[in-house]
Structures are given as structure tokens and as C-alpha cells.
Amino acid sequence: MSVTAAADPMLPEPFGILRKRRELSDTFTLELSPLHGGGTFAFRPGQFNMLYVFGVGEIPISISGDPEDDGPLVHTIRAVGTVSGALRDMEAGDVIGVRGPFGSAWPVEEAEGRDVVLVTGGVGLAPMRPVIHHLLAHRQRYGKLLILYGARTPEDVLFRKQLEQWRSRFDMFVDVTVDRATGKWRGRVGVVTKLIARAGFDPHDAAAFVCGPEVMMRFSVQALNERGVADERIHLSMERNMKCAVGFCGHCQFGGQFVCKDGPVFRFDAIRDIFSVWEV
Amino acid sequence: MVRIEGLERILREHPFFEGLSADYQDLFAGCAANERFEAGGFVGREGEPANKFYLVRHGIVALEYAVPARPPLVLETLEEGDVFGWSWMVPPHTWAFDVRAMTLVRLISLDAECLRGKFESDHRLGYELFRRFVPVVAKRLAAARMRLLDMYDSPK
The missing domain is CATH 3.40.50.80 (Nucleotide-binding domain of ferredoxin-NADP reductase (FNR) module)
Incomplete structure (x- = not known):
């Protein structure tokens, strides 16, 4: 059974923190497991989840684990804001909400045969x-x-x-x-x-x-x-201020595209003209 | 029989001298020498006379500032294909920082006194050198500006 793609993409699934590992002075890794069981968290390389600290807020964080590993869901986070700071202060056994995975992936099939x-x-x-x-x-x-x-x-x-x-x-x-x-x-x-x-x-x-x-x-x-x-x-x-993660709210609109839905992985020629624009 | 590798060929193959005429290659080779430094050795020390510039053939050198009571601060590392040492062109002709071999390093040095004499009688030769040095300086300046941006910092 897969725990991905809950019926309502806006509804967070509760995940428990199995382990927290310090990576750098401001960066840490969380290993997460669904509270209600389930199998492998299926995702494609490059996709992200919305991590919800109850009562604090929700942020988009890319998945940093091995997509072919059926172990815990892995996120590596740099504490730079309120929610990431709250995540840093959590410990093994604490529970957070997870929505996802969302977004586009690195085009690994397209790259086959190439350096x-x-x-x-x-x-x-x-x-x-x-x-x-x-x-x-x-x-x-x-x-x-x-x-x-x-x-x-x-x-x-x-x-x-x-x-x-x-x-x-x-x-x-x-x-x-x-x-x-x-x-x-x-x-x-x-x-x-x-x-x-x-x-x-x-x-x-x-x-x-x-x-x-x-x-x-x-x-x-x-x-x-x-x-x-x-x-x-x-x-x-690309990194933008994603909120709904499914292209409804428009917070992450980037020209004619939404970073949450059309990205975060973009082919450069698709965004070249707006890449250097201050406010799109 | 052991053949000594000609400096002309080494200079010709170094990217810094790409496209240089054979005559000028010979002229530069006349001012060039092979040098070797063990790891930890200093190629140049801040404040000392800068009377050579160098092409890196092998190994890694670090451009460093010495700081009291602290390990030296490494400004940049350079390796095969790189060029360093333009202090000989800029008064007061002294090294602006230390240059230390991080590994065994093999360099080609070019003697500034020797070159200055040749430039006086052949301005074209001086132009050939300067048109090669200016892009090196420009690239280092661009890299320094890039580092001023502190580009690995996450947006807050």
C-alpha cells in the first residue's frame, strides 16, 4: 500500500519523526514514517512535500532520500524561518503533517545515454x-x-x-x-x-x-x-513561496506557470525569459 | 638517450599561450624555466619582490593571506592550466599575498626582468602578453564579485 497521494491533496497525513540528524549548524535531516502505517512513500527525484508543523505553519521541502529505498521518508531542512525553525526544535516521536509528493521531477529518462x-x-x-x-x-x-x-x-x-x-x-x-x-x-x-x-x-x-x-x-x-x-x-x-502546492492559490506563480505544479524542476528554455526578472 | 623536454613545446601547449606565433614562443621560452615545489613550499611571499609569473603545469597552489594567530585564509586555489603572478606588472612589484604549494607543484616561471627588456624593444611582444593577462584578471575579478554575493545563502 502506498501512502502517497491522499484522496484530498490538501489534507495532511500525520507522520511521526523516527530520527533527527544534525547535518550542519543550521541544517538537519528528518526521517519520517506514516502514523497510520502504509508502504513505501513513492516519489520521483526532484519532487517535494508540504511539511506542516501543527499550529505553526506549512512549508515546501524537497525530498532528500533514495526514491528506490522503502525506508522512511527523508527530508533535509535548513532552519531559516518560523516553520523550519519549529521543525528544527522537534524531536523523535513528535508528529507533523505531510502532504505530497508534488511537482515535476528531474528528467532522468530523457538523460539516458548522455553524460x-x-x-x-x-x-x-x-x-x-x-x-x-x-x-x-x-x-x-x-x-x-x-x-x-x-x-x-x-x-x-x-x-x-x-x-x-x-x-x-x-x-x-x-x-x-x-x-x-x-x-x-x-x-x-x-x-x-x-x-x-x-x-x-x-x-x-x-x-x-x-x-x-x-x-x-x-x-x-x-x-x-x-x-x-x-x-x-x-x-x-526553482524555489518559490508555495502554499497550496496544487496550483490553486497562485502564490508561486512564475510567469505563466506555477512552480508547485509545473515545477519545481523546469527546463531552462521554458523559463529563460523570466529567469532574471525581479518581479514576474 | 634521455631527451630534455623543450620549454617551447610546453609553452605552446599551455592555454595561456594559445595562438602565439612560433617566433614569440621562442622569445618567451628564452625567459622561462621549470620550477618544482614540494607540498607546503612557498612560491611567493607577501611583500617580497615579484619578479616572475607562473604557469601551472601540475598540482595545486593556494593564494593565501597570513592572519595573526590564525591559520592562513585561502583566497583561491589554482591548478593545471592556470596562470598567476601579475604583481610584476604593477608597482610596487611585490607579491600581494602568499602563494603556497598545496601538493607537489610543477610550474613554468617567466622572468620579469628578462621580459621587460624584450618588451622595450618589441612593443608587439608586450601587447601579446598583456592581451593574454587581461582576460585572466577579468575572470578573477568576476569570480571575486561572485563570491561577494555569498551565493549559497538561502533567501530569508
Whole structure:
């Protein structure tokens, strides 16, 4: 039995917090399980849920777990506001509401046969992790697989152990850079776009998935274009103030589209003209 | 028989000198030398005379500021294909920061005194060098501006 897609998409399902794990000073991961039982929480890489702290509010959070794992539902959250702050203060055994999954997914089928370049920054690695799991689970379907990750400092590198594990594999390439560091850091220092300029992939056929703060995505798209990656082969995950998550309320309207329903994953050429507009 | 690798070929293959005529490659090679630094070694120290610039052939170097009572702050790391050291072109011709080898590093150094003499008699040669340096400076400036944006910060 699946716990996804409740009959009423506006009705939260109660989920219990099984575990809470601190990732960074302001970022944590929750493992959730439906209170009323049920099977695997089916979702596609890139989709999000609405997480409801009763009496406080509801926020959209991308799923950060393995889509092919039948374990708990996993969300990685950065505490930046009232609801995310309330989630940070919760503990194992507490109950929250979950609606979802919602939104579009990374086009993993479309990318088959191509090199796949994942460009990500900061906490943007969390929504990217399900697609990494998928690509690795079906590794033979893809060409080269590259993760290019940027963070503010070494202390802000998310999923560090997992990045190290992925980096130790022979069938993928992982490169990490930070904006600033002290002499104790043995890795690269510089902007994430420099990783794009250096990375070994076929720019004329590669698929690029970009996820991070929008200012980072802006420069990443520019660097991908400079390498020769066409807009049609670039997808990115947009973040907007989503409320209903099903395209009713219009809070997340982005030009002629709704980020909750038509996104959050968009092909870049579909949003290119409004991507840099201050207020659409 | 062991053949010594010609600096002309190394310069020709380095992206910094892409498209340079053979005559000028020879001229630059006349001012060039191979250098090697072990991990932790300093290629340049802040305040010391800057009389060379470098092409990275292998390894990683860090551009650093020393800070009292703290580990040095790394401004940027550079690696194969990169160029560093334009302080020799800008008064007072001293290194603006430390340059430390993070790994074993192999570099090609170009001697500023040697080049200045040649530029005086051949302005075209100077132009060829400067038109290669300006994009490097522009890219570093763009990267520095990008980092000022603190772009990994989430919107509040």
C-alpha cells in the first residue's frame, strides 16, 4: 500500500519523526514514517512535500532520500524561518503533517545515454540527492556522471561523508569547492562555475541538472552555456513561496506557470525569459 | 638517450599561450624555466619582490593571506592550466599575498626582468602578453564579485 497521494491533496497525513540528524549548524535531516502505517512513500527525484508543523505553519521541502529505498521518508531542512525553525526544535516521536509528493521531477529518462552533470550548491545538494541515487541505481544507462558542488566554507559542505563515498567510486566524478577556507582545508577554493569550466564531459550532448540558490543557478547556467551546453539540456529546480502546492492559490506563480505544479524542476528554455526578472 | 623536454613545446601547449606565433614562443621560452615545489613550499611571499609569473603545469597552489594567530585564509586555489603572478606588472612589484604549494607543484616561471627588456624593444611582444593577462584578471575579478554575493545563502 502506498501512502502517497491522499484522496484530498490538501489534507495532511500525520507522520511521526523516527530520527533527527544534525547535518550542519543550521541544517538537519528528518526521517519520517506514516502514523497510520502504509508502504513505501513513492516519489520521483526532484519532487517535494508540504511539511506542516501543527499550529505553526506549512512549508515546501524537497525530498532528500533514495526514491528506490522503502525506508522512511527523508527530508533535509535548513532552519531559516518560523516553520523550519519549529521543525528544527522537534524531536523523535513528535508528529507533523505531510502532504505530497508534488511537482515535476528531474528528467532522468530523457538523460539516458548522455553524460549527466549535476551542479549544486549549499543546501541544494539535498533535493539533488534522490537523483544521484537514481542515476547510481541505473548507472549503466548513463554516460559520465559528474557532481560539481559548491559551498560557502568547508564547514558548510552538506552530506560530506556521502560525497566522500561517491568520490571514491570509479564510475563517477565528484568535485567540491568552497568560497573561503583556512589553510587546514585541502580541497579547492573558488567559485562553482570554475568546476564547470574544467569538468570532463561532452558539452554538446550532456544533460545538466542545476539546484541551489537562484543566484548560484544564474551563474551556473551561464558557465554551462559557455561550455556549449544548450538551454534545452539544462534543467533547474526553482524555489518559490508555495502554499497550496496544487496550483490553486497562485502564490508561486512564475510567469505563466506555477512552480508547485509545473515545477519545481523546469527546463531552462521554458523559463529563460523570466529567469532574471525581479518581479514576474 | 634521455631527451630534455623543450620549454617551447610546453609553452605552446599551455592555454595561456594559445595562438602565439612560433617566433614569440621562442622569445618567451628564452625567459622561462621549470620550477618544482614540494607540498607546503612557498612560491611567493607577501611583500617580497615579484619578479616572475607562473604557469601551472601540475598540482595545486593556494593564494593565501597570513592572519595573526590564525591559520592562513585561502583566497583561491589554482591548478593545471592556470596562470598567476601579475604583481610584476604593477608597482610596487611585490607579491600581494602568499602563494603556497598545496601538493607537489610543477610550474613554468617567466622572468620579469628578462621580459621587460624584450618588451622595450618589441612593443608587439608586450601587447601579446598583456592581451593574454587581461582576460585572466577579468575572470578573477568576476569570480571575486561572485563570491561577494555569498551565493549559497538561502533567501530569508
